[in-house]
Amino acid sequence: MEIYIHIPFCVRKCGYCDFLSFPCGEEMRGRYCRSLIEEIKRTAEAIGSQTADAKRTAEALRKSETNCPGTGQAVETVFFGGGTPSLLAPDQITAVMTCIRSEFSLNEDAEISLEANPGTMDEARLYSWRENGINRLSIGLQSTRDDLLKTLGRIHSFQDFSRNYQLARRAGFDNINIDIMSALPGQTLSDYCDTLKVVTDFCPEHISSYSLIIEEGTPLSRDKRLLDLLPDEETDRKMYEKTKEVLGKKGYGRYEISNYALAGKECRHNRGYWEGVPYLGFGLGAFSYFGHARFSNGTDIHRYLERPYLPFRERADYEEQTREQEMEDRMIFGLRMMKGVSRTKFAEEFGLDLETLYGRQIRKFQEMGLLEISGDRIRLTDAGIDVSNRVFEEFLLEASGQTW
Numbered sequence: 001m002e003i004y005i006h007i008p009f010c011v012r013k014c015g016y017c018d019f020l021s022f023p024c025g026e027e028m029r030g031r032y033c034r035s036l037i038e039e040i041k042r043t044a045e046a047i048g049s050q051t052a053d054a055k056r057t058a059e060a061l062r063k064s065e066t067n068c069p070g071t072g073q074a075v076e077t078v079f080f081g082g083g084t085p086s087l088l089a090p091d092q093i094t095a096v097m098t099c100i101r102s103e104f105s106l107n108e109d110a111e112i113s114l115e116a117n118p119g120t121m122d123e124a125r126l127y128s129w130r131e132n133g134i135n136r137l138s139i140g141l142q143s144t145r146d147d148l149l150k151t152l153g154r155i156h157s158f159q160d161f162s163r164n165y166q167l168a169r170r171a172g173f174d175n176i177n178i179d180i181m182s183a184l185p186g187q188t189l190s191d192y193c194d195t196l197k198v199v200t201d202f203c204p205e206h207i208s209s210y211s212l213i214i215e216e217g218t219p220l221s222r223d224k225r226l227l228d229l230l231p232d233e234e235t236d237r238k239m240y241e242k243t244k245e246v247l248g249k250k251g252y253g254r255y256e257i258s259n260y261a262l263a264g265k266e267c268r269h270n271r272g273y274w275e276g277v278p279y280l281g282f283g284l285g286a287f288s289y290f291g292h293a294r295f296s297n298g299t300d301i302h303r304y305l306e307r308p309y310l311p312f313r314e315r316a317d318y319e320e321q322t323r324e325q326e327m328e329d330r331m332i333f334g335l336r337m338m339k340g341v342s343r344t345k346f347a348e349e350f351g352l353d354l355e356t357l358y359g360r361q362i363r364k365f366q367e368m369g370l371l372e373i374s375g376d377r378i379r380l381t382d383a384g385i386d387v388s389n390r391v392f393e394e395f396l397l398e399a400s401g402q403t404w
């Protein structure tokens with residue numbers, strides 16, 4: 001199983017951001033970390049007792065090989081996301097990691113990632129993270145041009161990134177992701193190509209590239225001047241094509257729509273989400289998929305601080321997943337990955353052949369050149385990836401009128 005920890009705090013809100021994040025003072029951060037620890041402990045306790053007497057959870061644990069103190073099985077990945085996890089003081093991360101280690105049995109080779117903002121990194125933090133077993137950093141650079149970083153409302157400069165990247169290498173991080181963005185207001189194709197070049201010159205193990213999406217309600221969505229500076233659709237498309245071309249030439253394999261990695265350096269945590277590995281999310285707004293149910297912690301910080309742990313079934317959005325929902329998820333999330341979905345694994349999990357379930361869709365998209373079957377795997381072609389959302393819609397069993 002996997003663990004996700006949400007840290008919803010940022011120095012200030014970026015103009016394009018609609019993630020669950022906000023600025024806050026030190027006192028609130030301290031209270032939040034204490035709540036996180038309480039939530040982790042009580043969840044571990046609850047799972048331990050549930051496995052003894054709740055048949056359904058026990059069955060889920062057996063099937064998914066999830067870890068809980070009662071079963072002694074292992075946690076494969078931990079991911080500190082946000083927000084800005086690097087904003088926490090080193091001893092706060094230490095306290096959370098110590099709690100996870102004492103409540104769950106963490107695999108010796110677990111991937112432990114932390115999202116870091118170049119404006120909140122320093123030597124002391126980097127060394128402390130390494131001491132705590134954090135072995136993968138995901139650094140939000142977004143652009144190498146300072147004027148674009150300013151436009152986005154980022155708190156850091158390119159130089160901050162460059163300095164902290166070198167420090168991270170010196171502290172021993174040998175697995176680093178750099179996040180970049182395309183289609184920014186005022187960004188030209190040549191700016192974006194420069195960003196690709198500079199970023200690959202740093203030789204990170206992993207690069208994620210996302211096209212800016214204007215989210216309703218964000219300051220950017222109301223800024224007419226900046227909206228007028230957005231690149232047109234054709235330039236946006238060319239940036240997308242350049243990402244594939246440049247990163248491919250530099251040895252970065254594309255393994256998911258927006259994610260590229262050197263061989264063997266794909267993000268195990270995210271791959272787990274796409275492959276249907278169960279996960280527990282801790283912290284404000286964090287989602288979980290556990291015991292064949294989905295649920296979250298809600299977004300009310302005051303409620304969370306007062307009562308960080310709620311039994312799973314009492315969460316407002318608790319929803320047990322039907323077999324149809326899980327089959328859809330396995331197919332749609334699986335197709336996000338370039339390697340696609342394994343027919344054998346699907347049949348083992350659901351006792352049903354993928355081609356029996358989705359024969360019509362598979363034939364249709366094969367004929368359109370959007371999907372291919374290669375050995376055990378069904379996957380999207382490059383052309384299919386480009387229109388993936390349209391393809392995914394047709395794999396919704398309810399929409400297609402199929403039930404099983």
Ligand code: SF4
Nearest residue numbers: 010013014017021083
């Ligand atoms: S640093 Fe990330 S999470 Fe925080 S406001 Fe900016 S985009 Fe949002």
